[in-house]
Amino acid sequence: MHTAVKLVSPKRVSNPNGIMNTRRLSAGVESDRYGASIAFHVRETASTGLGLGTGLGHNWKRVQARTAHGRRKFMHVFEPVEDGQTRGCNQFLAVLEQMHMLPKLQHTKLQNAIVNSMYAATIESELGSEAAMQIIGAGEEGMSGVTNWLAEMNAYHANAGIRLNGVKVPHLVPGETLNMHTSGNVDNGFTDLESSILRWMAAGLNVPYEPFAKDYRQSSYSSSRASMLESWRYFMGRRKIIAGRFASMLFTLVLEEALQRRELTLPRGANRGFYEAKSAWCNADWIGSGRLAIDGLKEVKEAILRIESGLSTYEKELALMGEDYQEVFAQQVREMEERKEAGLPMASWVKAEELAPGEQAG
Structure with missing residues (x-):
């Protein structure tokens, strides 16, 4: 080959x-x-x-x-x-602007959180305006007043070593008050804004919001299943148009070479050659990864009812699970023979309602 x-x-x-x-x-x-x-x-x-x-x-x-x-x-x-x-x-063109905005929003929120974690401490004094102006150098004494005042305050606080169980308690000069200042900024709706951008991106990419954002807090079984089935229908179409076509093209090339090299031959009785009916000889259905089951019991019952009522087949239902029905049947036959040889009881094929009965209306 x-x-x-x-x-x-x-x-x-x-x-x-x-x-x-x-x-x-x-x-x-x-x-x-x-x-x-x-x-x-x-x-x-x-x-x-x-x-x-x-x-x-x-x-x-x-x-x-x-x-x-x-x-x-x-x-x-x-x-x-x-x-x-x-x-x-490019599928991302529809959400390119939102993809550019989201990292900026998260980075800005991180900076905001850092600022909010900071605090400042100030000491409020009852010192009069004239005395304060003289201390800071506006009076006749100039800088000498500032130096003398700082020296006096430093000496006072150094000697006021009051401790309680080993912890130092600040003792201020009479008339001083210690004030702590923190940022008053809060969340400001960041979570809702981020969720809105993620929902926009999920809708633009045709993927469910819950697995896209890894956020299942406000989802129920019905909403999750509806969202999953909607995206599943979209991706099945994409799989058939993109992945299925590519696989069929490659399969056609391989089959053509195998026939030319006599590694494979067409079945006896075929009334049309390979080149006369290439599309028919190369027609194939490709099975990809299976559909996610949110509630396995309910979906198994649904599959059984569709098969029993004639609305579906084992081939279709097993394809939804990402399995080939012929391989599953062959494996079941092998397992039944092995169980028989080992002396184990045969598997009992029971209906889902008998195995796990549903809720009865009261």
Whole structure:
């Protein structure tokens, strides 16, 4: 098997030498007159050895989208939202402003908390205005008055060594009062503002707020499940358009090479060859990670009811859990045989209502 895939950074796919977009060339993607991509211009990498620059060179390589017989050479997967679009849109553009504001808000709040933790102490005196002006140097005595006053106050406080259980108690000059000043600033709604920004970002990215902010304080089972299912539907669409398409393209290349090398053969009785019905031979459903179960018991009962009523199948329900039903069935058969050989009782297949009966209406 010689099929190999090399991932290319989207930044490297660009117009050669930075030329302007044209009708046939846009953002490094060359199209035919019908709008189908026929070639891609990939910028080569360059290294200065000093870790400087962008790492991109000044030469571009033109890569055909397909070979002469139709084999794909360049896989370009994105979700177009309008006609003529050749590149995907960044999902974070809708919340870029909020992403820029949130760190500033948190940093400012941290500075505010540091300021709030500070305090100042002042001594209030009943000294008259004229005497105070003379002490600070406005009178005839000048600086000598300030020096004498500070010396007297220092001597007084040094000798007033009153202690209570080893702790020094300040004893002030008659007429002085010790005042403690702290910042009067409070939270000012920071938590609500931060939560509002996070909710905006979660809505813009189509993800539930609770796991996005790791905040489950005000969520119930119903609200969490509704939020999760809404995002699950969105991500399942993204998985089918992006991840599923990429996996199908790669599977097509591998299967094509395996058939050409005679490592695999088509089933007997097939009335169409690989190239005659390539889409049919390469049609596949891809199973990703399973859906989160908030209340496993309720969701298992729901799955059983859908299967028993004919509204769903084991394949679909196990795919929601991220499992392949054929592998699960094969594993169950092996386990049943091993239990039988070990002399263990067979597993009893009981209904969920018998195993964990629900609440009965009174």
